[in-house]
Amino acid sequence: MTTEFNPDRPADLGPLYRAEAWRRLGAEQFDIVVVGGGVVGVGAALDAATRGLRVALVEARDIAAGTSSRSSKMFHGGLRYLEQLEFGLVREALKERELSLRLLAPHLVKPLPFLYPLTQRVWERPYVAAGLFLYDQMGGAKSVPGQRHVTRSGALRVAPALKRDSLIGGIRYYDTVVDDARHTLTVARTAANYGAVIRTSTQVVGFLREADRVMGVRVRDSENGEVTEVRAHCVINAAGVWTDEVQALSRQRGHFRVRASKGVHIVVPRDRIVSETAIILRTANSVLFVIPWETHWIIGTTDSDWDLDLAHPAATHADIDYILDRVNQVLVTPLTHDDIEGVYAGLRPLLAGEDDQTSKLSREHAVARVAPGLVSIAGGKYTTYRVMAAAAVDACNDFIPTRVAPSITERVPLVGADGYFALINQCEHLGQRYGLHPYRIRRLLNRYGSLIDEVLAYAADDPSLLRPLEAAPQYLRVEVLYAAIDEAALHLEDVLARRTRIAIEYSHRGVGCAQEVADLLAPVLGWTAEDVAFEVDTYRARVEAEVASQQQPDDASADALRAAAPEARPEILEPVPVPR
Structure with a gap:
């Protein structure tokens, strides 16, 4: 160092x-x-x-x-905005999606197949097909395939988790997934x-x-x-x-x-939904996404006004029930609260308008x-x-x-983009060089791109850094070190919630590895034993507050619990509230 x-x-x-x-x-x-x-x-x-x-x-x-760390994890054109006649926005978004896939961030933005289940006979297939045709023509089918129609049997072959009586057929198309943080x-x-x-x-x-x-x-x-x-x-x-x-x-x-709209997502293990493809479901007000996220599925979102604490929006029991109710309408094996390993809530900054429904803004x-x-x-x-x-x-x-x-x-490609495609073809060679499984190399490339050598260089003198975290084995110990040395992480929360996504990917929400991660960060950030204890205790209090808030029936009670948790940044000032 x-x-x-x-x-x-x-x-x-x-x-x-x-x-x-x-x-x-x-x-x-x-x-x-x-x-x-x-x-x-x-x-x-x-x-x-x-x-x-x-x-x-x-x-x-x-x-x-x-x-920017609490979205639906999609770099997408906004298919549903076609229905709102926002053609310019969709065309612009699809151009940006193509740029990121091909040039700017291919290590981070990945193609993702979707299934659109059809539920109405006669009119729905041509209606949705027309929208997807526009989507493809506006740029949605450049680096990815265009739409493909399937029968009910064809849809169930790629998504066996769906009830047979929940659809009459489907249309497959592509969008993208990204780790937003x-x-x-x-x-x-x-x-x-x-x-x-x-x-x-x-x-x-x-x-x-x-x-x-x-x-x-x-x-x-x-x-x-x-x-x-x-x-x-x-x-x-x-x-x-x-x-x-x-x-x-x-x-x-x-x-x-600006008007804040709260969107809640739940995270469940990958084996709870058997499907080869992401799924998009229509709801009364908007759409619900079921998105593969490595070893998990992300399911969301809600869309409701929020006028409470902007730093820590809280998901309620009602928000989670809403998502479960909607997705269980189409699943053969219903999801329960016990299946949920992560929950997160984010706020969309919408331009204030006259429509009371944030989904229409x-x-x-x-x-x-x-x-x-x-x-x-x-x-x-x-x-x-x-x-x-x-x-x-x-x-x-x-x-x-x-x-x-x-x-x-x-x-201007983002750092890590240059050379990414060549490195993906060298996973076996890189794995042999660093003593890591090619699967692990591929995963690192999809997080750091061509910066992978920088990340793994910190393990040259300490091979123990190439071991996985004990309670979060998707991540290597060296990734924690890199987060502090190179990626501006200052607190335990920064690493567990954003540099990694341990906070939403494991049922312990990061508490299970908090001590191990804090001990790795301490030498880099100059923490004393008291600092380490403060970081661990503060993070545990954050998780306890979030879990408790998710048992509350409404926003006010959930917000009161979540806002009471201590801040990791000791001198942060709460802004003076502005009437909304």
């Missing part, structure tokens, strides 16, 4: 980088400072950096700590690789102003309470569901408001120049993050004194 910051490895967001980033935030003049470490925020940092701009990004908690982190590391200053646990607590002009932000370290000022020609508010709260700090009236995004030197962006969907990011940076052009080049991120 290095003892000082290495400028030749700017994508390594470890403790040494973090210290240097704090110095730079207070010392340099930036063209743009981005507020928010979700996918749109890190996308904006990457977009600005690759245009040659001086850019910094600050995030109060962790990269992807909010919405890892993808967002990879965008952030790519931005850093091109010169962006990325700093987590750095909360905006005020704006710098000269007359009516915004000149930067005042930030507070969420770990130790230190404060500094970051000067920039333009500030981009990309805070997602916190957009209104950040906006309020500027004392400027926003041009739009547009997923289009909006960009506004709120004041001289302040741009806000909100809405949209995960898949179109790159387009949103480019639009936000474009809106800053008039506030930056130098000429701003056009966006080029559609030609």
Whole structure:
């Protein structure tokens, strides 16, 4: 391990980088400072950096700590938006999906076959086929096959878990699956690789102003309470569901408001549903996805208003019952609460509208120049993050004194993408080199891509790091070390919930390996024995609060339990609530 910051490895967001980033935030003049470490925020940092701009990004908690780690894990075109006549959004999303599959992130975004079960005779097959034909023609069938019609028997051959009387036939088509938190982190590391200053646990607590002009932000370290000022020609508010709260700090009236919609997902073992394909089911208000996730299935989602704690949305017993009731209508062997190994709830930042049903609100995004030197962006969907990011940076052009080049991120692969396809063909060779099963190599390649050598290099002097975690054997011990040295993880929660997905993939929700992971992190992060105990106790309290909240009948009671759990970041400040 290095003892000082290495400028030749700017994508390594470890403790040494973090210290240097704090110095730079207070010392340099930036063209743009981005507020928010979700996918749109890190996308904006990457977009600005690759245009040659001086850019910094600050995030109060962790990269992807909010919405961007709690999605349906799909990088998709939005098939259901065709029914809402949002053709432009679907075409745009499909273009982005194709870019990521083929060039930008092939190590992270993977093709995924879907089955659309048909339940109505005569009209439904041509109706859905017409929609899928449009989907394919708009770009949905470039790197993946187009739609294929199957009979009821054909559908049951690929998805035997479905009741025979729950469908009359089906249509197969393709979309994609992605680990959203890892993808967002990879965008952030790519931005850093091109010169962006990325700093987590750095909360905006005020704006710098000269007359009516915004000149930067005042930030507070969420770990130790230190404060500094970051000067920039333009500030981009990309805070997602916190957009209104950040906006309020500027004392400027926003041009739009953000409405939070809660989406809940459950995670069950792979053997509980026998199917070779993902499944999409229509519900009264929206759709339900059944998505393969390595050794599990992810099933969701709900779509309901949320006006409580934005940092820790809570799933209720009613939310879980809703998902189980809907999916059990079509399954031969019903799922029960005992089958559930993970649950997570996220908030979609929707543009506020007049329709009371959040499922009907547009997923289009909006960009506004709120004041001289302040741009806000909100809405949209995960898949179109790159387009949103480019639009936000474009809106800053008039506030930056130098000429701003056009966006080029559609030609900039994320770190780990280069060489990925060749490495996948070398799994046997790589396995022999590192003494790992080719299955393990393939899994590492699909998490880190061509950075795999960087990850495994830390085990060169300590082969024990190549052992799996005892209570989470999908992950190697070296991945925990890498998360702290290179991936900006500062707390146990960061590793168990986002750098890995142990928090939703194991029935112990991460508690079973908390001590082992904390012991691995301690030397890198400089933790004392008391720090280790605090991290383990805090994480256990988080899990206990989440499990208890999931037994509650309504949002208010679930939120009260979840919000009472301690924060891992000791100096984080709760934003002043904004009436919604």
